[in-house]
Every structure is written in C-alpha cells, then in structure tokens.
Amino acid sequence: MPFRDNREYIEALEKAGEVVRVAQEVDWDLEAGAIIRRSYELKLPAPFFQKIKGYPKGFRMFGGPLANFRRLAIAMDMPADSHPGAILDEYHKRAQHPIKPVIVKDGPCKENVRIGDQVDLYELPAPMVHDGDGGRYISTWHFVLTKDMDSDWVNWGMYRQMIHNSRDMGGLFLPTQDIGVMYYRKYEANNIPMPFATAIGPDPISALASCASYGVGRNEADLAGGIRRAPVELIKCETSDILVPAHAEIIIEGEVLPYKRVDEGPFGEYTGYRSSPRMPRPVYRVKAITFRNDPILTVANMGVPLDDADICLSVCGRTDIKTILDNYGFPITGIHLPPECSGHMIVVAVQAKYTNIASHIANAIWGTKLPYPYIVVVDSDVDPYNITEVLHAIVTKCHPVRGIRAQEFAVGHPLLPFLSLEERMWGKGAAVLLDCTWPLDWPKEIAIPRKASFKEIYPKEIQEKVLNNWKNYGYK
Numbered sequence: 001m002p003f004r005d006n007r008e009y010i011e012a013l014e015k016a017g018e019v020v021r022v023a024q025e026v027d028w029d030l031e032a033g034a035i036i037r038r039s040y041e042l043k044l045p046a047p048f049f050q051k052i053k054g055y056p057k058g059f060r061m062f063g064g065p066l067a068n069f070r071r072l073a074i075a076m077d078m079p080a081d082s083h084p085g086a087i088l089d090e091y092h093k094r095a096q097h098p099i100k101p102v103i104v105k106d107g108p109c110k111e112n113v114r115i116g117d118q119v120d121l122y123e124l125p126a127p128m129v130h131d132g133d134g135g136r137y138i139s140t141w142h143f144v145l146t147k148d149m150d151s152d153w154v155n156w157g158m159y160r161q162m163i164h165n166s167r168d169m170g171g172l173f174l175p176t177q178d179i180g181v182m183y184y185r186k187y188e189a190n191n192i193p194m195p196f197a198t199a200i201g202p203d204p205i206s207a208l209a210s211c212a213s214y215g216v217g218r219n220e221a222d223l224a225g226g227i228r229r230a231p232v233e234l235i236k237c238e239t240s241d242i243l244v245p246a247h248a249e250i251i252i253e254g255e256v257l258p259y260k261r262v263d264e265g266p267f268g269e270y271t272g273y274r275s276s277p278r279m280p281r282p283v284y285r286v287k288a289i290t291f292r293n294d295p296i297l298t299v300a301n302m303g304v305p306l307d308d309a310d311i312c313l314s315v316c317g318r319t320d321i322k323t324i325l326d327n328y329g330f331p332i333t334g335i336h337l338p339p340e341c342s343g344h345m346i347v348v349a350v351q352a353k354y355t356n357i358a359s360h361i362a363n364a365i366w367g368t369k370l371p372y373p374y375i376v377v378v379d380s381d382v383d384p385y386n387i388t389e390v391l392h393a394i395v396t397k398c399h400p401v402r403g404i405r406a407q408e409f410a411v412g413h414p415l416l417p418f419l420s421l422e423e424r425m426w427g428k429g430a431a432v433l434l435d436c437t438w439p440l441d442w443p444k445e446i447a448i449p450r451k452a453s454f455k456e457i458y459p460k461e462i463q464e465k466v467l468n469n470w471k472n473y474g475y476k
C-alpha cells in the first residue's frame with residue numbers, strides 16, 4: 001500500500017530503524033540543520049525533532065526523508081534492502097503507467113487556515129539550515145505548484161524558498177526549469193502575477209516525482225500516481241483554483257509578482273558547495289497558509305553527498321535519460337547516476353556496436369535541458385552501479401586524449417562549482433564525455449587486454465569448481 005502521507009511514511013521508516021526521535025529541545029537556528037547534516041555524513045537514521053525552541057508543543061521538524069536507497073525502497077513499498085538497480089528499474093517501470101489524481105473535498109492540510117493579514121511565515125519553525133545561508137529556508141522538502149497560463153498543465157517542481165519577511169519568500173528558478181518557462185515567458189511577459197502553491201512535507205513519492213523533468217505540458221501529479229500505484233488526493237486552494245495534496249503538512253498559497261526581484265541566497269546547495277551568490281531573484285507573495293495540526297516541517301539539508309537531493313536527482317534523472325536513450329534504440333545494458341556525484345555524472349553501459357557510439361549517446365543526453373557535465377560510457381561488462389568498476393574503467397580504458405571529448409559551449413547552470421563566477425552568472429557551461437569502450441578497430445585477440453577478474457581470466461570449469469566448493473573452503 002502506498003503511503004498516504006508523510007506521517008505514515010515516517011512511521012514505516014521508524015519501524016525499519018531509519019528514524020531517531022529527538023526529545024531534547026533543538027534550535028531552528030543552525031542546531032537542527034547541523035544535526036541533520038551530521039546524520040547524513042555518518043549514514044545515521046533521520047532525526048525527528050519533537051520540540052523546537054520558541055515554537056509551541058506539537059510543532060515538529062523531520063530531516064533527511066529520502067537520504068539513502070533504503071529509505072527510497074521503503075517509500076516505494078519495496079523490501080528495504082532492495083538493490084539500487086532493482087529500485088530504479090521498478091521506478092522506471094511504474095513511471096510508464098501514470099495515474100491521474102482525484103479531487104477531494106476535505107483534507108488534513110486545512111486543519112489550520114491563515115488568510116491575508118493572519119499570514120505569518122514565522123509561525124512555522126523554518127530552519128536556518130546552514131551557516132551563511134541568506135535566510136531561513138522554509139521549503140527544502142516540498143514542491144511548488146504552478147498552473148500554465150494557456151492550458152490545464154500544472155507543474156510540480158522542487159524549487160527552494162527562503163523567507164524574506166512574514167509575507168514574502170524568494171527562490172531560485174531558472175528560465176530552463178518548467179516554472180521558469182511559465183513565469184518568465186508567459187506570466188511576467190504579460191505583466192500578470194503567477195498564482196502558486198507550495199506543498200511542504202507531502203507523501204514521499206509526490207516529493208520525489210516533483211524532481212522529475214517530466215516535460216512541458218505533462219503533470220507530475222500523474223507521474224506521482226503511477227509511482228505510488230494509487231492516485232494522489234488533491235484539494236482546492238483557499239485563494240486560487242490550484243489543487244494541492246490534501247495530506248501535505250503545510251500549504252503556502254500566493255502569487256509570484258511580475259518584474260519584482262529581491263536578493264535571495266546564498267544557500268548550501270546540492271552540489272555540496274555554496275556556489276551561487278546572493279542575487280536579486282523572483283518574489284513569492286503569500287496570501288494564505290494552511291497546515292495540519294501539529295505540523296511536521298520536513299527538511300532536506302543539501303550539501304556533500306549523500307543526501308536527499310542526491311537520491312532524487314539520481315532516480316528522476318535516470319528515468320528522464322533512460323526514456324530518451326531507449327527511444328533512440330541504443331543497445332544500453334545499464335544506466336546510473338551515482339548519487340556520490342551529485343547528479344553531475346551519468347554512467348551508461350552499452351554494447352558498443354558501432355564506432356563512436358559513445359559520442360552518439362553523449363550528444364543525445366546533452367540535447368536534454370538539464371546539464372550533465374560528466375558522461376561516462378562503458379562497455380557492457382562494467383556494472384554502472386559499482387563505482388569501483390566505473391573508476392577502474394575510466395583509468396584503464398579512457399584514452400587521456402582520444403577518449404576525452406570536451407564540449408566547450410554547453411548550456412551552463414549557476415550552481416556548477418567548477419565554472420568561473422562569470423560563467424555561472426551567464427549560463428556558460430562545459431561538459432565532457434569519457435569514452436571507456438574498447439575501439440572497434442582494435443584486433444580483439446592481440447590488441448584488447450584481457451581483464452584479470454575471476455569471471456574473465458579463469459576457465460569456466462575452474463570457476464564452477466571454485467563456486468561449488470566455496471563453503472567447503474570455509475567461506476560463507
């Protein structure tokens with residue numbers, strides 16, 4: 001059964017030993033953030049803070065909802081110790097069968113309603129996540145819903161939101177993101193405020209699905225339904241026609257104002273660095289807040305891997321890319337975005353059937369809107385989920401000159417740490433393909449070195465003998 005909400009999910013995580021309840025009062029000002037961050041870096045259970053300094057009893061905070069593949073497996077209703085490849089394949093399979101949401105009349109997200117002058121963003125315990133952040137980030141595990149001006153398309157996307165004052169928030173969204181397509185090219189271009197809603201602490205799969213580049217005109221709500229294998233329940237906003245998840249912890253409603261910019265950021269980002277400066281960015285004007293009794297402000301504290309962002313980018317990016325490569329019919333045997341690489345590296349294993357197939361694959365990937373600066377193409381004998389095998393393939397099979405194909409004029413991203421400040425500001429990117437396939441014009445028997453692995457350098461009968469006797473040798 002899919003989890004109806006964040007709370008059922010936390011309960012399941014707790015049963016699986018993935019949660020620590022923190023009874024001692026913690027400060028929203030850096031202390032909670034530091035605990036969440038340390039829990040990622042030591043690979044410990046997710047902290048569930050029961051008492052936040054300066055906030056009423058019952059207002060809680062939960063950090064690290066999807067920080068590892070175990071939590072992802074639980075969120076997907078799969079055995080907790082499933083292999084990452086099995087979870088990712090299952091996600092991809094379910095993504096092919098979207099399920100439309102249903103509309104409901106009542107939902108717990110309406111248990112408390114604040115409208116107009118009653119709105120105070122500081123009523124909720126938004127954390128100061130990292131030292132040096134530009135402000136308190138209320139939305140780090142959430143999604144922003146916006147409706148297209150000319151169609152029924154409703155986009156869900158996880159785009160950070162920082163509190164400016166009791167009624168305003170700021171955020172970063174790029175012109176290439178779907179929210180940017182709607183806002184910069186349509187609403188703002190026509191000088192019309194863009195209605196938005198933010199759902200904080202939704203069910204885990206809806207949060208995950210919001211990170212997909214599902215495409216212009218396609219609703220992530222349908223994708224979330226497919227992955228959950230049950231429709232998401234939506235309810236109408238108080239101040240607009242946008243439909244929001246009825247079981248989310250907190251809903252923020254309002255408008256993104258045209259041509260208004262206020263300094264936002266910096267923020268400790270998914271790349272593991274605070275890489276983009278404080279800059280004038282769009283403003284979300286809040287008109288209403290609704291929240292559940294005893295709300296749980298759910299937090300992803302982005303930084304060095306592994307954290308929730310690494311898992312989300314790995315899962316959603318893989319399906320986005322696999323869909324494209326499968327459409328081309330490439331003889332792919334595996335794809336992985338190692339979460340250790342913050343969504344920057346795609347490893348593709350392929351049966352290299354023709355010369356320069358690696359370049360062909362890289363060009364197809366670079367045609368998508370997200371920047372994937374490192375593409376590694378390996379032969380099909382390499383397991384893309386095994387980072388040791390991938391690194392070994394890079395350093396033994398990628399020719400340091402001929403195997404490296406650099407793209408100087410790629411579309412950039414303001415958060416990529418290796419770009420200069422000027423490149424980050426102007427969206428000037430760079431990318432590289434590491435071709436780790438054996439050249440097809442090398443004579444197989446004499447030029448291609450034999451791999452010295454158990455599977456490849458021993459005769460079949462020796463391998464079988466060793467495997468059959470493995471326990472007799474004293475191994476488990």
Ligand SMILES: Cc1cc2nc3c(=O)[nH]c(=O)nc-3n(C[C@H](O)[C@H](O)[C@H](O)COP(=O)(O)O)c2cc1C
Binds near residue numbers: 210270
């Ligand atoms: C935890 C987390 C935070 C994110 N924050 C932002 C952000 O602030 N701005 C942004 O443009 N993308 C952000 N992303 C990436 C987007 O969610 C992702 O690119 C998604 O595909 C956007 O949806 P879209 O294709 O509908 O625009 C974040 C991703 C995660 C996992």
